[in-house]
Amino acid sequence: MSENYKDLIPETREFAEKYAARAGYKLNPNEEILNAVLEGLARNKALYGKRYCPCRMLSGNPEEDRAKICPCKWHKEEIEQDGMCHCQLYFAKD
DSSP: SSSSSGGHHHHHHHHHHHHHHHHEEEEEEEEHHHHHHHHHHHHHHHHSSOOOOTSSOOOOHHHHHHHBBOHHHHHHHHHHSSBBTTTTTEOOOO
């Protein structure tokens, strides 16, 4: 990895917090799960150069994988249906 991905966790958290506030969501209140997802996003950023959702398999095809960059193309529908996205990063506000 070109960067130690753990160094990217604070900026990943800041990104997620800002997006959640702008979109009207909240982050997972369970810190353990939240930290695991943020770590996965940071690791993917260090490995692949993009914050790919850690809960989705990458194909290796940049066009196909673009939809998996956080926030992924499915998150709004998942939050609407399930109250949270598949990765359990973003939640609907109560």
